[in-house]
Amino acid sequence: MTATAPPPTSLPADVAALRVTAKEIRADGVLTLELTAPSGGRLRDWTPGSHIDLTLPNGLTRQYSLCGDRRDPTTYRVGVLREPEGRGGSAFVHDALAVGDLVGVGGPRNNFPLVPSEQYLFVAGGIGITPILPMVRQADLVGADWRLLYGGRRRGSMAFLDELSGYGDRVLVRPEDEHGLLDLAGFLGEPRGGVRVYACGPAPLLAATEGACAGWPPHTLRTERFVADELGAPARSAAFEVELARTGATVTVTPEMTVLDALSRVGVEVLSSCRRGVCGTCETEVLAGRPDHRDALLDDDEREANDCMYVCVSRSRDERLVLDL
């Protein structure tokens, strides 16, 4: 049984790796990267609040919020803060990653979606501005009533002040060395309905915001927690084995092929559709082994369950995966 070759418009490389096309300092210790597809094609669509997984050339995988313009389908922009107490991801990005380098990519996924509301109050601390920035743009676009409270150590450490300056007094820039701790209660005002509060920044800021929102209606506040460093194992770049539980057959997946391709080569046709990890058609049950999830569908809990994967884009963290095929 033969299958026709993957369609010419499918670009598996673009969902596996992106090229760094720009690296710019935005503030003390903060830079942005621009990433594009090696072929120049469309990247996977995203909504404000989304993040991507980047697998760096040193094998470390880190998550970064998308802070660019979603109407530009060819480019992702992420902001990266140098974390001195980090485990090497941010240091690598700041010191070693170069324009022209390829990085592995997974997602985008969104644990922090901007829900419809007539009024928004955005709270950003430090690098927490990155998911908030596209939210601000969108709230403004739809004509919502919004305000942003943006804190940081000092003005020089706060990125995107230039991009935010066009919004006038909707944006309150409050560096700590000028204003002290953020006046959350003053910013939020009296508890009331019809408001969504979005907060992203260091853990103490999120805790303070949660406290300040305690008396508000349920579902008012959404927060995004930046994990300072991923504790997972480095991404696997070597080949791995896939065992098919129902037949006992095994197939080797080498770095340049997808699991879907590898299965197809041994005559196992898993139905697929988008081949970009966005539609869900190729969902396959995982019986053993930890997938390296590169799709745009599963949330964190679902990923950790490791009971299914999307074989068109996702790979393996372990030497061997067992699939229910």
Next chain:
Amino acid sequence: MTATTTGTVPVSDVDPFGHDALEDPLPMHAELRDAGPVVYLSRYDVHAFARYDEVHAALVDWQGFQSAAGVGLSNFRYEKPWRPPSLLLEADPPKHDAPRRVLQKVLGPRALRRLRERWSADADALVDEVLGRGSTFDAVPSLTSAFPLRVFPDAVGLPQEGRENLLPYSDHAFNAFGPGNGLVAKGAPRVGELSAWVAAQCRRDVLAPVGFGADIWAASDRGDITPEMAPLVVRSLLTAGVDTTVHALSAVLYAFATHPDQWARLRQEPSLARVAFDEAVRWESPVQTFFRTATTDVRVGDVVIPEGHKILMFLAAANRDPRRWTDPDAFDLSRDPSGHVGFGMGIHQCVGQHVARLEAESLLTALARRVRSIELAGPTKRHHNNTLRAWESIPVRVELDRS
């Protein structure tokens, strides 16, 4: 029906929504594909894409080809829609984001796992009932419209009364994407009554406590969508969740009834059911067309489609474009149908595709278990719709396994 070229854009005066084209669109599709990457349809003052590359590119480029001005011929920038626009189908980001996110979760493959066993049992029961009545029957009333009506309204959580309104409402909605021709006029007398019934089914207090409808209202309780959005999201299920699956199931059974070698393959390898359904969706394209509106001047070769103009995408023609598919007119289970645009592609790709596939898998598996061969027992009869490729009647004769 000839394509001529004035200036640089090929022109055709074909009527894709006229009787002849609806009865058999394949010659028109071939002519439009061959005329060029873009063809101007003079009868409707729209530009058309019939080749795979152009259709695919327009589908995935929501920035350049918008849906909020309507995905039918009617341009919502200038004309009032016949009903409040769909928050899924007739919306662009950012308004599209939240409803899509919610419904994609509600109808996702993981959410459907709980239905798998029940639908498999329902399919077995229906097949047993039908085969018990005899070996010759009409596949459309007996199976392809019976099965979705048996399983989907329950899964949504609809009350029993009034379900006979679902197919007529949906038939009109899909006709309404086309021009105001006789097919649309035919639905006009009942549209008020049917719309009122559909709207009533979208209310929280009418829907069952467990089901897709309840899931949508739960999302509104969490604030993922507003309470004002919830009824319209439920409405999407009722508009697009039944008719389309009926015609897709008709397509796959018609395909098998006319390709006995492929049925034999399915019997040998029942796990081919999912591939078979997608191949049938490619081959027949139950949803034949959709429109988009250019948000900026669109350049296709030497042709510029002006901003604000409608573009008609022939999904069905793209699905049989020889530039993309080897032997495109063959219904072939050994083909990899992935990449077909029968469900669309991109952010608007059919949010119900996993539901449709599960229904098809359930029905085909149940049939393959008992039916050794299936063939046409008489002439088939098409049902014309401006957007859908549909049958009224597919008489079949089956041979059963000796048990």
